[in-house]
Amino acid sequence: MNVSKRMKRVVACFLIVFFLLLVRLAEIQLFFTESFSKLNINLIQESVNQRTEEVLISDGRGSFLDRNGEALTGKKQPAIVLFPFLITQDWPIKKAADILGISQDELQHELKQAKKPVILSKRTIKDLSKQSVKQINSLKYPGIYGVYMEEDDKPSLASHTIGMTNQDPSLLRSKYPDKNDLPIQTKIGTTGLERTFDEFLLPEKDTKLLYHVDGKGNPLFGMDVKYTAEANSFYPLQVKTTLDQDIQQAMEDIVDKQGLKKGGAVLLDIEKSSVLGMVSRPNADVSKQSTLQNYMLNPIYPGSVFKTVIAAAAIERDAVKPNQTFNCNLNLYGEPGDDKGSLTFDESFAQSCNYTFTSLAEELMKKDETVIEDMSEKLALTDRAGWEGKLYHESDFRQFYNEQSGVIWGDQKDKAVKKAIAQTAIGQKNVKVTPLEVANMMATIARGGEKKQVKIADHIEYKNGTTMVNFKDQKIGGKTIDRYTAQQLQKVLRQVVTSESGTGRRFQDLPYEVAGKSGTAQTGKMSKDKKTLYQKWFAGYFPAEHPKYALVVLHMDTPGDKALTNAVFYDIVKKVHENEIN
Structure with a gap:
């Protein structure tokens, strides 16, 4: 009797399992053949793919052009x-x-x-x-x-700026829930411009050579090879960037030849407020997440480059008396420690005397505790520099992926602490700004105080070359420096180079007259041989009399005597001149 009951239970279990398998088989072969599982897999298509040999000629994804219409991707x-x-x-x-x-x-x-x-x-x-x-x-x-x-390789040129694509079915479905026609193997942008412009670059249809095979790999229907392609004169779209392919290549070659391992450079067209070249190192390696970071868009201690802000505030507030000198034998805290002697305001800026600017900052803060952040804002140093605005259904579209904004004060209480004010005045403590923001500050000064957002993309165009959307020039809101302050800043920035004791005197023999400011910031790190590591900057513009280009070079985590900042800046300026006359 017990045996009979057990047999019935076994048979019942078998029937239930068999029924469930039938249901599952029906789901697969009858009901959900074109949208199986959460990933909406087209089983019919996948079955055909298993019997098909194909050569992908183009994945149909949109591409990027440089400012002259030369292909940066999709070559x-x-x-x-x-x-x-x-x-x-x-x-x-x-x-x-x-x-x-x-x-x-x-x-x-x-x-x-x-x-x-x-x-x-x-x-x-x-x-x-x-x-x-x-x-x-x-x-x-x-x-x-x-x-x-x-070309199936990732773009080697401007890899951090252009970015990368990868297959990520989960991200694809979550980002585009309404685009069920996209195959799960579709690549989407994960970094850089590939990420920000991804929605415009998604493929409509790929281009292939294909033929069907049997189980042994032999032609199933004879030697008939089929060519499939998108017969559309409008798609895929192309993003025309502001990058200059020749300049970008030259900048990357210079950075690598000089041996700059961490940091980079950014070059702007001042009139158009656009990026001509942007390099970040180390090289982007998809297998190493840390290398994908674009340091030109990350906040970093600026060191004495930030004295430009204090100088602007002192000029605007008339805080420097005629013929006033500063005791530059004193360090930033007003204690004996330096040996630069007695210097005027202009000389102090050229030689980067800490005491001059810490004492001026303290004096200015007594009258207005917001003076430093207010002037930073006027110089376009605390807002994101990149273009952002409305683009179709996106109200806050940003051209630069993961661009961050600068910070001046970490704790408002520091405004009442003398040493904190001193450290802030020389671009340390909690002051961090991005190289792109610094480049935009230099461009703002060169333009006489006019603040503009920086573009990396000029427009999106259809396959046939007609324009889909233009990115118009946009000003940065808020207060600006006046013409007089801009002119005085231009004068002291030029003296950094022309002065025989100036920190930029190396650039005196360049074919362009350069104006700018050096910067050295402690990182709190030590090298393997126990040397202090610094962030070494030079930020400027050229030609000084009729500014066309703003350039920032940053060498990160380097011993002071090993910094390659000036060498890279020098070579880039020289190359830009050669490029212009040829």
């Missing part, structure tokens, strides 16, 4: 595609080998080893050209094709 190079089934055919191998400039044996070897279509590019055939593609296609034999393929 196409000639390539030859050989399908594996050619090995069993009597195909014109000799003609193909002659066109490609390689032996028949080499082609046969490539095919014998192949389990998937073989792609021959300039990496394997140096002389591959447009003519090669044309001649291969003139053979008109199924299985060998000349095409133009997008």
